[in-house]
Amino acid sequence: MTLLRTAVLAGATLATGLMAGLFFAYSCSVMPGLAGTDDRSFVGTMQWINRRILNGWFLAAFLGAVLLPALAVALHLTVGGRVLAWAGAALAFYLATLMITMRCNVPLNDQLDAAGPVDRIADLAAVRERFEVTWVRWNLARTVTNVAAFACLIGALLTRRA
Numbered sequence: 250m251t252l253l254r255t256a257v258l259a260g261a262t263l264a265t266g267l268m269a270g271l272f273f274a275y276s277c278s279v280m281p282g283l284a285g286t287d288d289r290s291f292v293g294t295m296q297w298i299n300r301r302i303l304n305g306w307f308l309a310a311f312l313g314a315v316l317l318p319a320l321a322v323a324l325h326l327t328v329g330g331r332v333l334a335w336a337g338a339a340l341a342f343y344l345a346t347l348m349i350t351m352r353c354n355v356p357l358n359d360q361l362d363a364a365g366p367v368d369r370i371a372d373l374a375a376v377r378e379r380f381e382v383t384w385v386r387w388n389l390a391r392t393v394t395n396v397a398a399f400a401c402l403i404g405a406l407l408t409r410r411a
Contacts, residue, residue: 254324255409258336261321262402264313265343269399271310272346272392280385288373291381292361299358314395315343318402335405342398346391353387 279298283291318340325333357380364376 250324251410254321254328254332257317257324258321258332258402258405258409260313261317261336261339262399262406264310264317265339265395265399265402267310268314268343268346269392269395271307272388272395275388276385276392280381280388284381288377289367291377292364292370292373293367295358295380296362296367299362314398315340315347318343318398321402321405331408332405332410335401335408339398339401339405342394342401345394346398349387349391349394354384354391357384357387 283294286294318336321336322333322340325336361376361380364370367373370376
């Protein structure tokens with residue numbers, strides 16, 4: 250059972266770290282890079298990214314980062330202790346990440362997509378304005394909560410008994 254607990258905890262840490270890295274990359278490179286582009290490039294690029302990110306690799310990490318910490322918590326319920334506390338905190342932080350994503354970023358992505366093809370958008374600046382600042386702000390928030398979840402899982406791994 251110890252091996253299973255450790256393997257699940259390691260998998261949870263990996264999946265959560267992958268997601269933290271993805272959101273961090275948007276915060277420090279993708280969105281600052283796109284900020285310097287014209288409205289057409291910005292809207293068109295974000296529409297394509299939002300469509301293409303929905304793939305198996307992303308979904309495995311995105312869902313794994315909630316399912317594996319939940320399983321880690323369940324496997325440590327009978328053991329208790331610091332590992333359970335760290336894993337529980339990680340799960341709470343990642344659930345916050347999910348809430349931010351589903352209530353803020355995804356609806357903004359959907360609105361951007363609903364604006365239609367860039368060639369048919371009459372006011373690209375208005376579409377961008379309704380999206381960019383708010384999306385960036387919420388992405389930063391989910392980056393922070395996701396990095397906190399990742400850090401908690403590292404704490405869980407460091408405090409577990411072999």
